[in-house]
Amino acid sequence: MSYLEWSDDFSLNNETIDTQHKKVIGMINGLHDSINKGDGRNKIGDLIQEMIDYTSVHFREEENFMQEIGYPDLDRHKEIHNNLINRVQDINNRIKSGELNICWEVFLFLNDWWEVHILKTDKKILKYSISG
Numbered sequence: 005m006s007y008l009e010w011s012d013d014f015s016l017n018n019e020t021i022d023t024q025h026k027k028v029i030g031m032i033n034g035l036h037d038s039i040n041k042g043d044g045r046n047k048i049g050d051l052i053q054e055m056i057d058y059t060s061v062h063f064r065e066e067e068n069f070m071q072e073i074g075y076p077d078l079d080r081h082k083e084i085h086n087n088l089i090n091r092v093q094d095i096n097n098r099i100k101s102g103e104l105n106i107c108w109e110v111f112l113f114l115n116d117w118w119e120v121h122i123l124k125t126d127k128k129i130l131k132y133s134i135s136g
């Protein structure tokens with residue numbers, strides 16, 4: 005059984021974004037597995053690269069979607085995305101400078117991203133799109 009399972013309650017009613025959000029669940033589950041197998045440090049470099057690739061595509065798509073529906077809080081949401089990108093970049097720099105013992109920190113960061121950003125901040129987009 006995976007650490008996190010997708011549920012339709014998480015959906016933003018946008019297939020592209022839902023598919024991308026499922027990838028975050030995949031990253032969390034993958035890292036959780038690696039840590040449990042004692043293999044986290046070997047996997048962390050690839051995972052961070054995946055997170056960098058992911059954020060550059062996904063945030064743009066989500067911002068386009070917000071623009072399309074005339075989401076009023078777009079600027080604030082973009083700022084939050086930029087903060088997340090900076091945090092991922094910071095982790096990447098630390099890994100590149102040899103700091104590999106940060107698997108739990110990355111795991112907690114991803115969990116926070118899931119619980120605070122996706123389930124709360126992103127959920128507001130859905131509330132707006134169905135109320136308008």
Ligand SMILES: [Fe+2]
Pocket residue numbers: 066081085121125126
């Ligand atoms: Fe977002």
